[in-house]
Amino acid sequence: MRTPIIAGNWKMNKTPAEAKALVSELKPLVKNASATVVVCVPAIDVYAVKEEIAGSNIHLGVQNVHFKESGAYTGELSAAMLKEAGVEYVIIGHSERRQYFGETDATVNLRTLAAVKAGLIPIICVGERKEEREAGYTDALVEYQTLIALNGLSEEEIKGVVIAYEPVWAIGTGLTATDEQANETIGVIRAAIERKYGKAVADAVRIQYGGSMNPKNVKGLMAQSEIDGGLIGGASLKAPDFSLVVNYDK
Ligand code: PGA
Numbered sequence: 501m502r503t504p505i506i507a508g509n510w511k512m513n514k515t516p517a518e519a520k521a522l523v524s525e526l527k528p529l530v531k532n533a534s535a536t537v538v539v540c541v542p543a544i545d546v547y548a549v550k551e552e553i554a555g556s557n558i559h560l561g562v563q564n565v566h567f568k569e570s571g572a573y574t575g576e577l578s579a580a581m582l583k584e585a586g587v588e589y590v591i592i593g594h595s596e597r598r599q600y601f602g603e604t605d606a607t608v609n610l611r612t613l614a615a616v617k618a619g620l621i622p623i624i625c626v627g628e629r630k631e632e633r634e635a636g637y638t639d640a641l642v643e644y645q646t647l648i649a650l651n652g653l654s655e656e657e658i659k660g661v662v663i664a665y666e667p668v669w670a671i672g673t674g675l676t677a678t679d680e681q682a683n684e685t686i687g688v689i690r691a692a693i694e695r696k697y698g699k700a701v702a703d704a705v706r707i708q709y710g711g712s713m714n715p716k717n718v719k720g721l722m723a724q725s726e727i728d729g730g731l732i733g734g735a736s737l738k739a740p741d742f743s744l745v746v747n748y749d750k
Pocket residue numbers: 509666670671672673674710711712713731732733734735
């Protein structure tokens with residue numbers, strides 16, 4: 501009953517001209533997708549990509565948003581700016597932002613609230629590091645990250661968010677969580693949402709897997725009952741690869 505959602509996270513790749521070329525190649529390849537297709541591009545690429553995807557089934561996203569409406573926050577972009585520029589989705593709390601840019605669960609929550617208030621759909625990233633999994637903290641950690649991120653949203657608002665479970669040790673490493681590991685941890689996230697917000701909310705939230713998802717492993721992951729899509733880094737930078745992930749059911 502949940503529509504799968506496959507999102508590309510381009511990270512710090514593609515100039516505006518390269519971005520335009522990539523989506524232009526992608527458009528015909530994904531036009532029959534049954535999943536929602538999103539590309540989360542560097543903010544500087546938004547205009548070029550928006551123009552190129554007009555009239556197609558590709559949706560536009562970015563990779564971060566600031567939590568204040570305006571003011572002295574050099575280098576940041578507000579939710580209203582992104583919304584007005586035609587952005588629909590925004591990745592929040594990616595592990596690279598947590599690791600390199602001091603993102604915390606508290607700022608992830610503030611950014612989520614700001615995004616939702618402006619009418620953007622957040623893709624909230626949660627996930628454990630290798631040593632946390634080995635120490636047995638995965639479930640507690642993802643529950644905590646998820647519930648803090650959602651704090652302050654209404655039940656209706658939570659139904660519309662997307663969560664990406666991305667084990668940090670699987671990102672960009674070629675190591676993927678097994679289908680069962682990914683399904684189990686996503687089930688833990690959904691159960692935590694159900695305990696706090698009820699079954700209708702938990703059943704509506706789309707929860708993606710992310711971390712070295714590619715054309716080879718996408719089918720197995722997507723066959724799992726709890727996995728509603730993917731957040732794709734490396735494999736989203738080439739149109740043929742990304743389209744194979746998007747068309748996992750064809
Ligand atoms: P990857 O990145 O697919 O290159 O592992 C996923 C992500 O960081 O969102």
